[in-house]
Amino acid sequence: MRKVMRAFLGGGLLLLLLSIVALSVGPVDVSLSEITRGATWELTERSASSIALAQESPEAFYERYGFVYTHWVIVRDVRLPRMLWALLVGAVLACSGVGMQSLFRNPLADPGLIGVSAGASLGAIVALVCVPSVLGALTLPLGAFMGSMLAVIFIYKMAHNTEQPWAGSLLLVGVAVNAFVLACVGGLIYFSQDAQLRDYTFWALGSLNKASWDKVSLSAPFMLLPLVIFPWLGGRLNAVLLGEEQAGYLGVNVATVRRWVILLSASMVGCAVAFCGIIGFVGLIVPHAVRLVLGPDNRRLIPAAMLLGAILLLSADLGIRALPGGVEMPIGVVTAFVGAPVFLILLRRQPC
Amino acid sequence: MLEARTLTYKDRVRDVSASFIPGALTALVGPNGAGKTTLLRLLAGGLCATEGNVFLEGQPLSTWDEQALARQRAVLPQAHGLGFNFEAQAIVALGCMPSGREDFALVKAVMASLAIEPLWGRRYLSLSGGEQQLVHLARVLVQIKEAQGVRVLLLDEPTASLDLRYQEIILEAARQQAEEGAIVVMALHDLSLAHRFADKAVMLNEGCLIVAGEVSEVLNAERVAAVYQIKNSEAKHFGVFC
Numbered sequence: 001m002r003k004v005m006r007a008f009l010g011g012g013l014l015l016l017l018l019s020i021v022a023l024s025v026g027p028v029d030v031s032l033s034e035i036t037r038g039a040t041w042e043l044t045e046r047s048a049s050s051i052a053l054a055q056e057s058p059e060a061f062y063e064r065y066g067f068v069y070t071h072w073v074i075v076r077d078v079r080l081p082r083m084l085w086a087l088l089v090g091a092v093l094a095c096s097g098v099g100m101q102s103l104f105r106n107p108l109a110d111p112g113l114i115g116v117s118a119g120a121s122l123g124a125i126v127a128l129v130c131v132p133s134v135l136g137a138l139t140l141p142l143g144a145f146m147g148s149m150l151a152v153i154f155i156y157k158m159a160h161n162t163e164q165p166w167a168g169s170l171l172l173v174g175v176a177v178n179a180f181v182l183a184c185v186g187g188l189i190y191f192s193q194d195a196q197l198r199d200y201t202f203w204a205l206g207s208l209n210k211a212s213w214d215k216v217s218l219s220a221p222f223m224l225l226p227l228v229i230f231p232w233l234g235g236r237l238n239a240v241l242l243g244e245e246q247a248g249y250l251g252v253n254v255a256t257v258r259r260w261v262i263l264l265s266a267s268m269v270g271c272a273v274a275f276c277g278i279i280g281f282v283g284l285i286v287p288h289a290v291r292l293v294l295g296p297d298n299r300r301l302i303p304a305a306m307l308l309g310a311i312l313l314l315s316a317d318l319g320i321r322a323l324p325g326g327v328e329m330p331i332g333v334v335t336a337f338v339g340a341p342v343f344l345i346l347l348r349r350q351p352c
Numbered sequence: 353m354l355e356a357r358t359l360t361y362k363d364r365v366r367d368v369s370a371s372f373i374p375g376a377l378t379a380l381v382g383p384n385g386a387g388k389t390t391l392l393r394l395l396a397g398g399l400c401a402t403e404g405n406v407f408l409e410g411q412p413l414s415t416w417d418e419q420a421l422a423r424q425r426a427v428l429p430q431a432h433g434l435g436f437n438f439e440a441q442a443i444v445a446l447g448c449m450p451s452g453r454e455d456f457a458l459v460k461a462v463m464a465s466l467a468i469e470p471l472w473g474r475r476y477l478s479l480s481g482g483e484q485q486l487v488h489l490a491r492v493l494v495q496i497k498e499a500q501g502v503r504v505l506l507l508d509e510p511t512a513s514l515d516l517r518y519q520e521i522i523l524e525a526a527r528q529q530a531e532e533g534a535i536v537v538m539a540l541h542d543l544s545l546a547h548r549f550a551d552k553a554v555m556l557n558e559g560c561l562i563v564a565g566e567v568s569e570v571l572n573a574e575r576v577a578a579v580y581q582i583k584n585s586e587a588k589h590f591g592v593f594c
Contacts, residue, residue, distance in 0.1 A: 105435060239449055241436050245398045246429060250495065251422025251450040296436040 004300055007293055011307040015087075018314045022083040023075050026321060030071045038072030041065050082211035086317045087310040088223045089208070089272040090282060094309025095230050096265035097283030098302050102237040103261050104167050107291075110283040111269045113174045114262060115151030118181040120273040123147020124203055125188045128196045140203060141215070145274035151181060152266040166244065166258070206277035206332025208317055215275055222271035226264035227306060233260055234299035241296070279332045281339030282309055288346050354395060354504055354535050358404035364390045366559040367404070372537050372552075374502050377530040379550035379567065380539040383580050386556040388539035389430070389508050395537060396427045396506050409501060422450035425504040426492035430512055432484060440471040440479065440487050447494030458497060462490045466525060482518035485510065489522055496534070503534040509541065523549045547571055555579060 024030045041050070045065070054061040054069035061069050093111070100109040112118070127143025135142060155177050159170035189197060236257045239247040244254045272279075290304045316334045323329055354372040359365055365387045372378050372395075380388040393399040395406055397413045406413040408425070426447070434443070441459055448454045463469050468486050471479065479487065489510070496503045507526060511519040527549055530536040540546045546553055546567060553570035555562040557579045563570050577587040 105433065107435070235449065239446055241434060242446065243429075243433050245393075246427070246432075248398060248418075249396060249422065249425070249427040250446065251419045253418060291437075295442075296438055297442060 004294060007304065008307065011304070011311060015307065015311050015314070018311060018318065019083060019087075022086070022314055022318055023079050025318075026074070026079065028071060028074055030075055034067040034071060035075055037065065037067040038075060041067070041072070042076065077213065078211075081213050081216040082208050082317070083314065084216055084220070085208050085211045085276060086314040088220060088227075089276050089279065090309035090311070090313025091227055091306035092223045092268040092272045092309070093279060093282040093313070094286035094305040095227060095302060096269050097309075098287045098298065098305045099230065099233070099237070099261040099265050100283070101287055102240055102298055103258060104171065105241055105243070107288065108284070111265055112178070112283075113171065114266065115155045115174055115177055115181070116148045116266060116269045117273055117278050118178040118185075119148040119151025120144040120270065121147070121185050121204060121278070122151070122181045122188075123274075125185050125192070125196075125200050128200055129188050129192045137210070137215075138218075140199070141219075141274040144203075145270050148270035148273060149266060151177060152262065152270070156262060202330060203277045204332075205330030206279040206335070207328065207330050208276055209328050210275065219271050219275050223268045226268040229260075230264055231299070231302045233257060234297075234302050237261070237298040241298075277330070277332060279313070280336045281343065282312060282335055285339045285343050285346070286312060288343070292346065292349075353407075353409065353502075354537070355407040356391070356395060356404070357407065359391070359394055359401050359406065360403035361390055361394055361399060361401050364559050365394060365401075365556075368556070368559075368561045369404075370554050370561060370564050372535050374533050374535050375530060376551040377527055377536040377538065377549060378552040378554060379546035380537065380554050380556060381541070381543060381546050381571070382556035382562070384541070385558075387559040388541075388556055390559075391556065392427075392506055392508050392537065392539050396425065397421065398427065408504065419450055422495065424496060424499040424501050425506070426495040428489055428492045428505075428507045428510050430509040432488055434476065437475045437477045440468070440474050440476060440483075443476060443487050444490045444494055447491040447497075450495060451498060455494075458494055459490075462493050462497065465493075466490055466521060482514045485514060485518065486521065489525060493525070493529070503529070505529050505534050505536045507536070507538040509539050511540075511542070511545065519545065543571055543576065 020032060023035055024032055050061070050065070053064070058069060096111045100111055100113060101107050103109070104113070121144070123146050124140050124144040126147065127139045131139060131143065155170065155173050158173045158177070159166060164172075189200070192200065236247070236252045239250045239252045240254060240257060242250070247254050286305050286309045287301065290301055290308055294300050294304055313331070313335070316331055316338070320329050320331055320334060353374070356368055356370050359368045368391060380391060382388055390399065394401050397406065397416075400414070408416065408421075413421070441456070441463065444459045444463060445454050445456065448459070460469070460472075463472065466486050466489060468483065468490060471483060471487060476484065476487065492505065496505065505526065510522050510526070514522070523545060526536050526538060530551070538550070540550070550567045552565065553567040554564040555570050555575070562579060563575065573584060573587045577584045580587070
């Protein structure tokens with residue numbers, strides 16, 4: 001128990017530290033005291049006249065409030081939404097990774113199995129190539145989200161109509177649908193123009209750099225709500241690890257648990273992928289790493305994986321921001337580039 | 353009482369009616385493919401019969417509340433596909449799920465009764481097959497330990513591929529449950545073990561019930577020879593039938 005407390009405490013502190021770094025470090029360094037002064041001003045003293053003052057005479061504004069207005073705007077409108085996205089998306093991917101691995105009783109399962117990513121890819125490319133951008137910057141995310149929902153529903157329904165046990169059947173249906181959907185994506189890429197292809201590629205490799213308050217506030221409920229509900233499923237997911245029939249004998253309604261896990265995963269991962277693209281390996285590797293430390297009990301694993309997922313994605317994003325160069329490295333590239341070797345090392349160390 | 357009435361499942365179990373009483377250990381016997389496991393899963397409620405019904409305390413199994421049923425009826429399967437490395441006592445504690453509160457004193461007591469206290473804190477995947485089976489047995493015993501009504505324990509080949517010592521421990525534990533008033537039904541392919549530990553036996557062949565009754569009556573040499581398609585002398589050769 002003390003080990004668990006220590007792990008959570010350590011993780012929480014690390015996350016806090018990384019968050020402060022994420023807000024203050026960048027092309028313009030903003031000190032922590034400046035950030036707190038800016039936040040206090042934002043919450044208590046913000047008014048049209050003080051903003052006008054900042055624009056007319058930055059020096060007078062600094063004299064009066066003790067921070068540089070443009071610095072605060074950078075923190076508030078650029079770094080804060082991006083940080084929130086990193087935290088949410090990291091937690092979401094790791095959490096649904098735990099859910100999928102428990103549901104399929106396979107430590108290699110990840111949210112991609114139920115078609116979230118492939119469906120989103122198809123939705124994204126359809127939105128880019130076939131639909132004129134009526135909704136502006138939201139066309140791609142909306143298309144991707146709809147694509148991922150349709151793929152999940154299709155796979156889920158198909159898996160129910162076969163004679164085989166559910167988990168195995170869903171895996172097979174998922175493989176077939178994923179292949180088909182990616183073939184459709186390939187076909188559309190063939191017909192796309194260079195600019196569309198470039199947009200698609202950068203989306204598909206994953207990135208947090210489109211973060212803005214509009215998008216974060218639009219996407220946050222779809223991720224936050226499932227994250228709050230998910231830990232309630234932990235105990236029942238432990239029973240599911242024994243096998244679906246055995247879980248049933250323990251009084252667990254497996255069909256209900258399954259429906260919830262898929263619904264919540266589809267919502268939160270679908271949303272994360274739609275806005276931030278395909279960020280691989282977080283959902284796979286974080287549950288593994290946490291199991292090595294805390295064991296496989298889902299009641300602790302789920303919150304701990306959320307914490308580590310958030311830490312990992314925020315660190316990856318900090319790493320990207322620290323790299324020199326004009327165009328940002330896609331974050332999906334970084335997570336897979338670092339994640340795959342780490343995963344191999346974990347596999348060699350011990351089964352979990 | 354646990355009752356099967358004209359129970360049919362596809363062509364694997366055909367029109368089986370049998371009743372199982374508290375305080376008796378009943379062995380389901382028959383050749384491979386006779387329908388022992390299917391009948392056991394039907395009795396457990398893990399499969400739904402295509403015809404007929406299972407009644408526990410006079411009430412059809414399908415109308416039981418899942419939680420209430422889980423507090424009274426536990427099932428030990430033949431094989432476990434658990435690939436996650438829990439500590440042994442955490443698996444036993446899963447038996448507390450239906451009651452809704454984790455009672456580690458109870459977990460400890462049940463583990464002690466099976467002499468597997470030393471496994472406390474050991475990782476599941478590092479245990480031997482026999483130890484793993486005992487951990488699961490402890491789990492199902494915890495599950496029905498504090499049942500209000502009649503307890504039902506269903507075991508599917510619990511000793512398959514285990515050595516003599518584990519066979520003794522597991523069957524002895526099942527016996528004891530029956531002596532304490534539980535309904536115990538066990539699929540068992542080893543007739544000499546059935547003869548030694550069971551009170552009653554139900555013999556199946558090709559999905560049909562051949563005979564049910566006291567174990568010594570069910571397992572007579574001619575019938576065994578006929579059902580298992582061996583010679584009379586071979587059946588006697590196994591030396592378990594009076």
